[in-house]
Amino acid sequence: MKYAGIVLVAGVTMAACHRPPPKPSMDEAARIEAAAKQYAHAQFMWRGRRVIALTRADGWTSLIGLHWLDPGPHRVGSSQDNGIRLAMGPAHLGLLNVRDGKVSFTADTEVTIDGFPARSGVLRSDHDPNGASVLGFDGDKGQATVIERGGRLALRVKHVDADSRVHFAGLTYWIGGQDWQIPARFIAHAPGKTLPIANIIGSTDDIPNPGVVEFVRGDKTYRLEALDEGEGTLFLVFADRTSGHGSYGAGRFIDAPKPDAKGRLVIDFNQAYNPPCAFTPFATCPLPPPENRLDLSVEAGEKAYAKPATTAKDAP
DSSP, rough: OHHHHHHHHHHHHHHHOOOOOOOOOHHHHHHHHHHHHHHHHHHHHHHHHHHHHHHHHTTTGEEEEEEEOEEEEEEEEEESSSEOOSSSSOOOOEEEEEEETEEEEEEEEEEEETTTEEEEEEEEEETTTOOOOOEEEEETTTEEEEEETTTEEEEEEEEEEHHHHHHHOOOBOOOOOOOGGEEEEEEEEOOEEEEEEETTSEEEEEEOEEEEEEEEETTEEEEEEBBSSSSSSSEEEOOOTBBBBBBOOOOEEEOOOOOOSSEEEEEEGGBBBBBBBGOTTTTBBBBBOOOGGSSSSOOOSSSOOOOTTGGGGOOO
């Protein structure tokens, strides 16, 4: 009888150990449901804005060319007799002249500069405090801007009829979830610190590096160096164990909110997105610094972009 009693007590104890957790109260269940709906709505809206930004008339999918500019004159147009041959546009757009780090333009056809009809003018680069001049052509369906990368000037050209825009294949995502909205801690660096960031064209830029973001996943702590590109957010350029294995091989980006007064923020890995180079070979994307290569599979956010067959030949 004594042995039977021990067995009975043990059985009761085991049953208690395997008892299912108590169901949440009605208030708690309602709170969980509301949070899930809020999460789903926020992700839906963010993904919609993402597609709109990519496919707008001057979005990244409209890129059709990146032409480096040496000093001297350059004839520009789609005809073979131009020094800079455009993939789309008028046969003879005009003459670019690069001198002392400045680019002037004289038109051979109807164009606009910054939205106004023009025959000639000096084109500001994207390093100018007022931003790059926009040279419009083809009834403003096409546009060209001067950019500066690694001390060199280039002509970036876009067109609304670009194959990569017209045949945009849409975005796919990891399942992710609310558990990929991870609380983090911002640790500030000394004022003025920069971080050398290599880009896909082989040059390196020193980018303001205000601090590091630290977060925990599982039982391990991870750190990401944050960049500041003047957009009011912390710019995170990272690679992880899915890079090249489901997500874009050259890494992804996150625009994280600035921390609060106590250094707290939330990194939403569901909103990790592909760099422009995933969609066009004519972008100049930054690459993840060594510090931002995570030993972690981030199965959240955008997956690698699958280009349609009509543009697969243009893959970088």
